[in-house]
Every structure is written in C-alpha cells, then in structure tokens.
C-alpha cells in the first residue's frame with residue numbers, strides 16, 4: 001500500500017473512465033500495475049518535451065517528477081536543459097530502471113531517483129513539479145502545491161487541478177495514443193501564486209486602503225473607491241490599475257498615474273511605511 005488515504009482507491013466512480021484508460025494503457029504497454037495510486041503509463045516524447053518547455057526549465061531548476069515511472073522526465077530535464085532533479089516512484093523496479101537510464105544518458109550526478117511515496121516526499125526544494133497522475137490524486141496534492149515557494153511551476157499531463165485554472169494549456173497530438181477519441185494529450189502549467197489577500201496601507205498613499213481578495217492566481221480588489229481585477233504570476237501582480245510585486249511582507253505597488261507605494265498589512269489605522 002502507499003501513503004494515500006485508504007478511502008481513495010484508484011478507480012473511484014467519478015474518474016473510473018480515466019483510471020480505466022490508464023490501467024488498460026498500462027496493460028497494453030506490458031506493465032503489471034502494483035497496488036499504487038496511479039498505474040505506470042509513460043508520457044510520450046512530444047509530451048515530456050512540451051512539459052519541460054512550458055515550465056521553462058533551465059540549469060538553475062530543481063525538477064521533481066511525482067510518480068517518475070522510468071525516469072524519462074527528470075533525465076530529459078538534466079540532459080537537455082542542464083537542470084537537477086528528483087524522481088519519486090513507488091515501484092522499486094522502475095526506480096532501478098530509472099537509475100540505469102540515467103547512467104546510460106550520463107546524468108547520474110544531476111538526476112536522482114528514490115523509491116518513495118509521493119505523498120511522503122518533501123517538495124519544498126522544487127522549482128518545477130511535473131506529474132502524470134490522476135484527477136483526484138492531483139486534488140489531494142493541491143494544498144501542498146499551493147504552499148510551495150511563489151513562482152514554482154507545476155506542469156501536469158492530461159489532468160487538471162480542479163478549480164485552480166491553469167495559466168497556460170496546450171494540446172499535443174499523440175497519434176500513438178491507443179484509447180480516447182482525440183489522440184492527443186493536454187499539458188497544463190500553473191505558477192504558484194504569492195499570498196496577497198488582505199488589507200494593505202502605504203504612507204505614500206495615506207488615507208487610501210488597498211484591499212485584495214484572492215482566488216488562486218486571480219485577484220479582485222479596491223484601491224480607495226476604485227474596483228479592479230488582476231492576476232498574480234508568482235510574486236508579480238498585474239492589474240487593471242497598475243502593477244507591483246510582493247517582497248517578503250511588503251507589497252511594492254504602483255497605481256497608474258500615481259507614485260509607487262510600499263504597502264504593508266500592519267497598522268492600517270496608522271500607516272507605518
């Protein structure tokens with residue numbers, strides 16, 4: 001068994017078609033699914049390339065593939081993009097295969113593989129998370145993904161993160177896909193947003209309150225009496241009335257046509273910044 005809650009069996013009714021698809025694909029690929037949350041099915045080369053390209057992986061990145069299968073994503077990230085990475089995989093045979101594949105590719109110093117439950121893995125070092133799991137496994141992971149460093153990119157093959165809409169999505173033709181009408185795969189990217197919800201004040205805008213509500217990367221707010229909408233890209237704020245960035249506990253925000261303000265949550269009765 002894995003560390004997944006026992007109430008979550010791999011083929012619960014509402015995503016049984018998805019799970020069945022993966023199980024059948026696993027069978028077709030000659031794999032024997034273990035008692036894991038997600039069966040072993042590989043992302044095809046066009047999809048792995050799209051995932052890493054969409055995450056803009058580079059030499060400074062640390063990529064964690066959750067359920068790394070034969071290691072292909074972490075190995076490609078190391079070989080083609082010079083990144084470091086970790087694959088966590090519950091099936092020890094696949095971990096051994098991944099290590100052998102990394103050795104063949106000459107990337108053992110940058111691509112590490114662990115026989116480990118993804119739900120028991122520390123994700124905090126990641127700058128990029130990749131996954132090809134199942135819909136409600138993604139949903140169980142979502143709170144931990146949202147808690148990662150703002151700016152961390154998450155890319156997923158085929159399955160989304162529920163009502164956390166992706167920042168970017170493409171459909172990749174996969175002619176070799178044996179099931180499904182579309183012969184294609186979805187690749188989606190999210191960037192972990194900073195937490196900015198609250199009431200902010202600035203000495204430079206004395207008497208004006210900046211109030212923000214946040215739903216994942218979408219924000220709605222008021223600056224004084226002016227309502228506005230915007231988005232977060234990690235720590236960067238873009239809105240219909242100006243732009244800014246979160247720096248630690250201060251929000252540097254420049255309303256259009258006004259002076260830059262250093263906004264803080266503390267002391268909105270008596271602005272301190």
Ligand SMILES: C[S@@+](CC[C@H](N)C(=O)[O-])C[C@H]1O[C@@H](n2cnc3c(N)ncnc32)[C@H](O)[C@@H]1O
Pocket residue numbers: 002003004036037038039040041042043044065066067068069070071072073088089090091094116117118119131132133157
């Ligand atoms: C659909 S495959 C994806 C493989 C690879 N990431 C790719 O895209 O080619 C999912 C993998 O997750 C592994 N897995 C399932 N449950 C897991 C768990 N709780 N912890 C770690 N790996 C798990 C499976 O053994 C399988 O290899």
